[in-house]
Amino acid sequence: MLLWKAARATTEATFNEALENMRKINASSVPWLLSHAHPKHWAELYFEGRCYGHLTSNIAESLNSWLLPARELPVLAMVETIRQQLMKWFTESRQLDSTTQGLLVTKVAKTIQALVNMRARRYRFLQSSTDIFEVASKETLNEYLVDVGKHTCSCREWQSTGIPCGHALAIIVGGRHEDPQRYAKQFYTLEAFKSTYAAPIIHPRTDNFDQPLRFETPSSIDEEVSSESDNDHLLPPNTRRPPGRPKKRRIRSNSENLEKGAKKRVFTVEV
DSSP: OHHHHHHHOOSHHHHHHHHHHHHHHOTTHHHHHHHHSOGGGTOTTTOSSOOTTOOSOHHHHHHHHHHHHHTTSOHHHHHHHHHHHHHHHHHHHHHTTTTOOSSBOHHHHHHHHHHHHHTGGGEEEEEOSSSEEEEEETTTOOEEEEETTTTEETTOHHHHHSSOOHHHHHHHHHTSOOOGGGGSOGGGBHHHHHHHTOSOOOOSOOSSTTSOOOOOOOSSOOHHHHHSOGGGSOOOOOOOOOSSOOOOSOOOOHHHHHHTTOOOOOOOOOO
16 A cells, blocks of 8 residues: 555655655565666656556556457457457447536546535635745645646646646636636547547448458469569468467566465475
């Protein structure tokens, strides 16, 4: 839990506090962690890009799990199965938020409303310039610097998630009396969501779809190809099927096995 807290931390103080609590449990845990994985690879605070709240690869893992039956099919049948599944997913996504009112998708709009009700009304703020404000918290006794024009806050939650934090919402709603949905990232809008799934996925044979498919054999070989020697042709590599059943699951790395507490099997021989 402390490792997840450090990974989700948006400020250096929260990150260091989580590591210090880890040291209290095991003094060698933090040196081992930092020597095996740099924080820029797993901590949102030091990540060179933007995670926007996503710290796992669960989306890719769910897709890999669905592909297991399709992998048993021939190549063309596998590709066609994937295409049809994508058609179903695109159709379901088009129906989501089809009746939603406002600017943002339902999930983000509810998140902003919850922040307004729970946090934004608890803060006091002072205006420094047209876009820069100082927000004071009665609970934490800390002050935060918010730049509404640049969509930034010193707590770094606004930059990390793309959604205005409670400090920024206190200014947007209480000070400017503006719609907070206009300050979320553009990709959270209904327009961006609908445009993602607007393009249709159709059958590859659209030139003559009403006719049955025919297998066409080549009647002649091009002169350029026939003039080349056999050594110039690219042949498939020699392959040998390994013994045993083919593996269906992804081969996990040593670090993943250690996280799950997996132990290597030890075989003993009785003499």
